[in-house]
Amino acid sequence: MPALPARPAALSSRPVRWLRRNFVVLAGLATLAYLVLPNVIVTVFSFNKPNGRFNYExxxxxxxxxxxxxxxxxxxxxxxxxxxxxxxxxxxATVLGTALAFALARYRFRARSSVSTLIFLPMAMPEVVMAASLATLFLNMGVTFGFWTILIAHITFCLSFVVTAVKARVMSMDPRLEQAAQDLYATPLQTFLRVTLPIAAPGIAAGALLSFALSFDDFIITNFNAGSTVTFPMFVWGSAQRGTPVQINVIGTAMFAIAVLCVLAGQLIGGRRKRS
Known part of the structure; x- marks a missing residue:
């Protein structure tokens, strides 16, 4: 039998080469679509008018x-x-975490390694363990559960995330910039406000935004330490047992849109600064 021409084989290998060349991009787009799909469903059902109590169809x-x-x-x-x-x-969490991050990154003191380990424990342990521990502490102290117990618990939980973000930024800073400011007769306060703080600002902002997101949508720690106080995640959980009102989808869509707009605004501001 005559040999098959090589050209069709080359043509058939083009899709394979294209797939190999763009596999990472396609995988990233598929992952992004998987993450965004629930938000799209929430947005679509925010315009629904169900016949019953449940907004599922x-x-x-x-x-x-x-x-x-x-x-x-x-x-x-x-x-x-x-x-x-x-x-x-x-x-x-931002104020305490920033101060603690500077202390761990800039100063040497006794039990420094132990403090660093304790800071990262809330990120490593299951959230329910921390919630139960805080609830036990408040019960032993005779504290009434409510707004303040939730706030203290959220600050404790978010503190480690702020320390991680700010510490990474502080450790990457060039100390010669601060030394140059001091050589130009800048006071310690001026050096901190005009040199150190602007450089550490992205890490502080990242820790603050992460703290806000974690605190706003937290349910486990809040459920253990809220008492009769009802936050929005607890309201959603309670409503899901009796019926899901469409207004929950509206609030979720609005929060998602605000988050996207904040990210886009940050990207635009960062792009303009780079071009300037």
Missing amino acids: WQRFSTDAWTDPCGVADLCGSLSLSLQIAVWATVG
Whole structure:
């Protein structure tokens, strides 16, 4: 039999070569689509008008939930409470975590390695263990569960994430920049405000944003230390047992849109700074 021509074989190998060359990009796009798909479903069902209590099947298009996002009792109250706790937990964890990160990165003292290990324990241990430990501590101290116990628990939980982000940024800083500022007769306060703090700002901002996200959507630690206080994640969990109102999808879609806009704004600002 005559030999097959080599050209069709070369043509058939082109898709294989293209797939090998773009496999990483395709895998990344598939992973991104997998991560974004739940948010797309939440957004779509925020425009649904279900016949019953559960918003699990598409019935008909409606914007009633968007025009009245607080139509469900206690929904906006729990959302406001979660935002307050997240803001104050972010402030507390950022201030304490930044100071601790500078201390661990810049100074040598006794038990430094032990402190570093203890800082990373909340990130390594299961969240339910930390939640139960904090609840036991508050019970032994006779503290009434409520807003302040949730806030203290969230600051404790978010602290290690801030320390990790800020410490990595501080350790990558060039100490000669601060020495140059001191050679130019800058005071320690001026050196910190004009040299050290601007360089460490990206790490501090990353730790603060991570703290806000962790505090806002936390359920396990909040459930153990909330008492009768109801935050937004606890409201969603309780509503899912009786029926899922469409307004929950509206709040979730709005939070997702705000997060995307913040990321895009950060990318635009960073791109303009690089070009300038």
